[in-house]
Amino acid sequence: MSILAALFTPATSVSLPVAKPTLKFAPLPIHLNVGLPSTICTPISFSTLRPGQQRGFPFLTLLAATGGGDGIIDNNNSGSGGGGGGGGNNNDGKNNNEGGEDNGDENAGSRNWEEALMLLSEAGRTLDSLPKDLAAAIRAGKIPPAVIERFLSLEKSAFMRWLMQLGGFKERLLADDLFLAKVFMECGVGVFTKTAAEYDRRKENFFKELEIVFADVVMAIIADFMLVYLPAPTVSLRPPIAVTAGPISKFFYSCPDNAFQIALPGTSYSFLQRLGAIVRNGAKLFAVGTTSSLVGTAVTNALINARKAVDKSSAAEVENVPIFSTSTAYGVYMAVSSNLRYQVLAGVIEQRILEPLLHQHKLILSAICFAVRTGNTYLGSLLWVDYARLIGIQKVHEENAALA
Incomplete structure (x- = not known):
């Protein structure tokens, strides 16, 4: 008995935070639930x-x-x-x-x-x-x-x-290391392609409508940067949106910057979110287009008035450009035509087609991107001239002469 007592007598030792299993008996089969003291379960970050x-x-x-x-x-x-x-x-x-x-x-x-x-x-x-x-x-x-x-x-x-x-540049450079080169491409060729497009549409009236041509080029150059910047694919590094934000703000916050961009691993976009990207960028480009047009037409009208002051004979020939109607029309044009063209260009043609094919050939990729963006800029200039004449904010000089 003394031997049994010695075997079952608990030995004293230093107190340690040892896990004490808690046995809970239940009808067969038996379940064993083990609970560990919180002193040894401190989480490690x-x-x-x-x-x-x-x-x-x-x-x-x-x-x-x-x-x-x-x-x-x-x-x-x-x-x-x-x-x-x-x-x-x-x-x-x-x-x-x-x-x-x-x-x-x-x-x-x-x-x-x-x-x-x-x-x-x-x-x-x-x-x-x-x-x-x-x-x-x-x-x-x-x-x-x-x-x-x-x-x-x-x-x-x-x-x-x-x-x-700069947060916006970092998000775009991390998504596309050629982003900055594309900005210089767009702005660099903008002056030449848009001037060429204006001449193609106006022909012999090019110099007679030089003030309007200047306004178009100024508007285009101001907007060129934003046309590359806003629809560019990004790596989202934005902080979480405030809990108090409304449902509309939360929805547009969750939308990508480009409707067609490739989602990174661990991220996904629904069809509605991609559609929201077009709407959100369209609203931004409307503001950009309207503002740039206000600047361009204001400068144009200043040049026209200066020309009238110097050459009295041209006072009847040259009219001031309507500021508000032109600015609004240009904002709508950028929100619709420019928005869709640049979304497809950056998200589909460049990121989904050209980049995977020419990823290891950056020089060739840059050259093809240059050619594609030059063609897109020229096409945009042609579409703007036709659109401006269609809605009546720009009239052919010959028609004005005939009416006179």
Whole structure:
């Protein structure tokens, strides 16, 4: 008996926060629920670890991928408290696919997160050394490794490093490393192509309608930059929208910048969101077109009045350009024609067709983009002249002479 008593007498030891299993008996089959004290279940923030430390904790990578929680194990193997979005398995071993799409996005986001940390580790960088908006997007699993590689490459240039301090430029350069070249293409050829298009439509009346030609070119050059900037595909680094924002603001916030752009892994856009991108950019381009037209027509009218003051004989021939009707018409033209053409150009022709085919041949890709954008600019100038004459804000000089 003394021996038995010695075997079953609990030994005294130093007090440690050891897990004390709680046994709950139930009718057969027996269920064993184990509860661990909170003193040894303090969560570890994976995002605060350096890349070198993260490799030493493979189980933390698994938790980041599954969103593992603190749920208990039951006989249904449902993974209570596991990764959000994925359906659990029931007793019959059947998969519950409810929320499967969200689970796919989470898996892609987890892969982005893990691969991003490995890439930064190889480059000798940490998340703290990156811009805050980019680091936050990486933590959220929204940034694939290819985008991080592009950022590290662009950052080597002092000019690009300065330019990427501007949020809008950074989002577009990370999506397309030729974005800046396309801006220079568009604005550089704008003067020549638009002037050529004006001459093609006006022929011998080109110099007689020189003031109108000047107004058209000024409006076009001011708007050229925005026509490249607004519809360009982007890597979204925007902070979350305010909770108090209305449903319309939240909807347009979730829309891409280009209706046809390729969604990054872990991100998806619905048809309605892509349609919303066209509407949102159309509203912006309407404001840009109206404003640029106001500037252009104001300058034109100033030149016309100066010409009348110098040459009295031209006072009856040359009329001031109607400011408000021209500005509104140009805003509508940019919101519809320019918006759709540049959305298709940037999202379909360049990103979906040319970029995959010529990704390794940047010089050829740049040359073809130059040719395509030059043709698009010229076409836009032709369409504007026809549209302006159709709605009556610009009249052929011969008609005015005949009426006189």
